Amino acid sequence: MGAFMGVVAILGWIFVALGLAGAAYALMAAGFARRFAARDEGGIENFPAVSILKPLHGDEPALEANLETFLAQDYPAPCQYVFGVQSPDDAAIAVVERLLKRHPAADAVLVVDKARHGTNPKIANLMNMRGAIxxxxxxxxxxxxxxxAGYLRRIAAALAPERVGAVTCVxxxxxxxxxxxxxSAMGVSYHFLxxxxAGLGLKMTAPCFGSTIALKGKVLREIGGLAAFADQLADDNxxxxxxRAKGYEVAIPPFAVRHAATETTGSEWLSHELRWMRTIRTVDPAGHAxxxxxxxxxxxxxxxxLTGWAPVAWGALATTILARLVLKWCIDTAFGEPAGPYWLMPVRDVLTFCVFVTSLFGSAVVWQKERLRVGGDGALSGR
Known part of the structure; x- marks a missing residue:
């Protein structure tokens, strides 16, 4: 029994050490966030005409407000909006129709097409929209x-250099x-971001996010078009x-767009977070671990x-809480409004840890109410 308790205590001190390492990591990430947001941006004089593709599925919370921010852009060149749904009964259609009545001068089109290309529903929707571009x-x-309002100007400036093939946004x-x-929003701002x-600051990652992927036409053609990603879970990555494989850079300008967390039930939240974490596990298993x-x-x-409530362990816990709150403050001041209150941070952190542990097992994800299996190469298949 004594030997067992000794092993438990050793394990406890290992967890304490890992917690303190996590506190140091949080402070490092906070510093990188402030440095990222403080970077200078260049400008351009000649802005290209752009086509913005918006794949839609249902009238999710805040959909109308989100789409309107794109229609309200301050952009000096032609801008086309292509909205796409895969069912004539999709509730998003009414949202688009209301928006276009309020913005009659907008160059916009709605594509309704049931065709399914591959297993990734978003890419299938985007492929149906190609003819309208x-x-x-x-x-x-x-x-x-x-x-x-200045989003498109900043994207165009970041995409302008010849070496840049695409632009994405945190x-x-x-x-x-x-x-x-x-x-859910706190998970995005205080865990994902x-x-x-940290990955960008340490030059250990080269991400690409579905929040924004701006592509030059020639580059999109060189990578095989959207069809090349029809069966990929992490299509953006x-x-x-x-x-990058074609020799181009993926630029990330020093600002953040805003992701609307729309989950209303615990099961919906869990399925979304598991899909996200299993995606990360698939594309970067070592990084996920x-x-x-x-x-x-x-x-x-x-x-x-595990250490029997040792005083030093209490100090370690207090240090981790303080470090995480400092991180929250730095993220909020660098990128905008808070995603949630300080008091909810420990609760969110515990939930994130539970999802992380769960994500280590299984390979199924739920996407638009479809249950799909993720292969070792990131490909999706039905089940």
Whole structure:
């Protein structure tokens, strides 16, 4: 019994050490976030005409407000909006029709097409929209994204250099539908975004996000068009990988767009977070496993229990909480409005840790109410 308790205590101190490492990681990510947001941006004089593709599925919370931020852009060149749905009964159609009545001068078209290409529903929707594209620069952006009025100007400036083949944007979270969505938004702002900041700061990652993927036409053709990603779960990551494989850069300008967290139930939240984490596990298994250290508060708390509530372990837990709150403050001041209150941070951190552990097992994801299996190469298949 004594030997067993000794092993438990050693394990507890390992967790304490991991928690303190997580606190150091949080402070490092906070520093990288402030440095990223403070970078200078260049400008351009000649702005290209652009086509913005918006794949839609249902009238999700805040959809109308999100789409309107794109229609309200301050952009000096032609801008076309292509909205797409895959069912004539899709509730998003009414949303688009209301928006176009308020913006009669907008160059916009709605594509309704049931055709299914591959297993990725978003890419299938985008492929159905290809025939409506009229401009060389194409911007793909998810339906749950909101932007500032100068968004297109900044994207065009970032895409202008010859060496740049695509532009993507980091994003923060904001709650669109109550407590569950607030927890989801906090996961985006205080777990996902800091990990991105750390990865970029350490030059250990080269991401590409569905929040924004702006592509030059020639580059889109060189990577095989959208059809090349019809069966990929992490389509955004794979598009970025393909662009870089052709010798181009994927630029990330120093600002964040806003992701609307729309989950209203616990099951909806869990399925979304599991899809997200299993996507990360698929595209970067080593990085996903290594992200264990980012769960500072739960690790320190486990250490506190296993060490028999040792005073040093209490100090470690307090340190991790303080570090995570400092990170939240830095993210909020660098990128905009808070995703949630300070007091909810420990709760969110524990939930994130539980999802992380769950994501280590199984390969199924739920997407638009379809249950799909993820292969080792990131390909989707029905089940």
């Amino acid at each position: 009229r401009h060389d620069v194409v911007i793909l952006s998810d339906s749950d994204i909101a932007v500032e 994003y923060t979270g904001w709650a669109a539908a109550g407590l569950v969505s607030r927890l 800091p990990n991105v900041m 794979e598009i970025g990988r393909a662009v 290594g992200s264990l250290v980012t769960h500072a508060i739960p690790l320190a708390f486990l250490g506190l229990i």
